[in-house]
Amino acid sequence: MSVQQLYPKLVVTDADAAITFYRAAFGAELVERYTDGSGNVVHALLRxxxxxxxxxxxxxxxxxPAAPGPVILALYVDDPDATAAAMLAGGxxxxxxxxxxxxxxxxxxxxxxxGHSWMISYRSADLSPEEIQQRTAEAYP
Known part of the structure; x- marks a missing residue:
C-alpha cells in the first residue's frame, strides 16, 4: 500500500460562500468544483x-459543524497578521x-x-527540536 495524498474535506453550510471566503482570506485557487443534480456542492478542491x-x-x-470542532487546520503563511485580518474581514x-x-x-x-478552526502561523525563529521543547515546557508548565 502506498498513500498518495491526504487532504481535509470541510463540511460547510454554504460551500460557495466558503470558497469565496477561502479565496479572499488565503488567496486560494479553486481547482475543481462538482455539484449534484440540485446544485449542492459535493466536492470543491482549493489550493x-x-x-x-x-x-x-x-x-x-x-x-x-455547529462550532469549531476538535480538528485544527494548521496553515503556514508569509504574514499571519494580514491573514488573520482577511479572515476577520470575511466573518x-x-x-x-x-x-x-x-x-x-x-x-x-x-x-x-x-465552524472550522485555523492555526495561522509563520516560523519566526530557527530553533532546534530541543529548544522548541524546552521553550514550550517553560511557557506551558
Whole structure:
C-alpha cells in the first residue's frame, strides 16, 4: 500500500460562500468544483501555495459543524497578521490572537464562519527540536 495524498474535506453550510471566503482570506485557487443534480456542492478542491483542501455542502449524512470542532487546520503563511485580518474581514472570529509564540512562531487561531478552526502561523525563529521543547515546557508548565 502506498498513500498518495491526504487532504481535509470541510463540511460547510454554504460551500460557495466558503470558497469565496477561502479565496479572499488565503488567496486560494479553486481547482475543481462538482455539484449534484440540485446544485449542492459535493466536492470543491482549493489550493493555496502547497496547501490543498476541499469543501462540500453539508447534508443529512455529513452535517456541518455547529462550532469549531476538535480538528485544527494548521496553515503556514508569509504574514499571519494580514491573514488573520482577511479572515476577520470575511466573518471569521478570533480564538487566540496572533502573537509571538515561545516556540519560535508568530501565530494565532481563528475560526472561519463555517465552524472550522485555523492555526495561522509563520516560523519566526530557527530553533532546534530541543529548544522548541524546552521553550514550550517553560511557557506551558
Amino acid at each position: 493555496a501555495g502547497s496547501a490543498v483542501w476541499a469543501v462540500k455542502d453539508g447534508d443529512a449524512v455529513d452535517p456541518p 471569521g472570529t478570533v480564538i487566540f490572537e496572533v502573537s509571538d509564540q515561545p516556540y519560535g512562531e508568530r501565530g494565532g487561531r481563528l475560526a472561519d464562519p463555517f
